[in-house]
Amino acid sequence: MSDTILMIGCGRMGGAIAQALAPACRVLAFDPHADHLPAGVERLESLSGAGACAVVVLAVKPQGFDAIAPALASLAGPGSVILSIMAGITLERLSAAAGTGAALVRAMPNTPAAIGCGITAAVASPAVTARQRAAVTRTLEATGQVLWLEDEGDLDAVTALSGSGPAYFYRFAEALIQAGMERGLDAETATRLARQTFIGAARLAEVDGVPLVELRRQVTSPGGTTAAGLAVMEADGAIDALAGQVVRAAARRSRELSQPR
Ligand SMILES: NC(=O)C1=CN([C@@H]2O[C@H](COP(=O)(O)OP(=O)(O)OC[C@H]3O[C@@H](n4cnc5c(N)ncnc54)[C@H](OP(=O)(O)O)[C@@H]3O)[C@@H](O)[C@H]2O)C=CC1
């Protein structure tokens, strides 16, 4: 078995994975509509030209799964592992398409993968060998951290937390910018302050594994400004209630996406 990786779908996430892998191994991509592929990635005009690939990455939208499903059985040859990053598409649906006994991994990355700072949670079907698991780990580690899970049922929560999560942080930063403008800052100043606060806070959270609660305490002077702001966030459990609703809604959508249309 070659160490060739085949991408089916090479958009935002597939492209990020392909770009991370291309310097180290042969990467093929089948994506009829992608105008350009990352440097070093070979375009495939048809899936029949793929040959045997060590890892076949499914990176089309979940709504596009039905269109690629008929090709999976022939791609799931001996030694190949199919790695799906599609939100909501279950191992059961992948298996129905690829064939019973196919080596399947369902994974959920996130967009910081594009700069090697992602985190991906993954679940393997029983047919996945140790060697295939290692190949998938290497594939995903090109984009950041990898976390193997035992229970596929956890992937809806993972999708809702870390898969969708970057958008929640951006949305909160957008809200802070708006709030800063309402307090008299111009748009450019508010945006610069919010962006760099967001980046700096994230970098600080990387240092020495200091617990988030401690990092928060370091900002919060007793009787000071931060305490006044946090009191509003926490009044009647507002922030926890909001996070709960957000993650529940996203997890529910992940489960809905698992239903065949
Ligand atoms: N974006 C994110 O933050 C994350 C996304 N995911 C998952 O990754 C998957 C891809 O998402 P994302 O990269 O954002 O989506 P994109 O739309 O950016 O990429 C999907 C690509 O697949 C192409 N495509 C569509 N149909 C086919 C087909 N039949 N054969 C080959 N290629 C095809 C699309 O072309 P065209 O645009 O012309 O349709 C597009 O270029 C989704 O399933 C999503 O759930 C997982 C984690 C995070």
Ligand SMILES: O=C(O)[C@@H]1CCC=N1
């Ligand atoms: O919004 C979505 O459905 C995809 C999955 C996780 C992030 N983006």
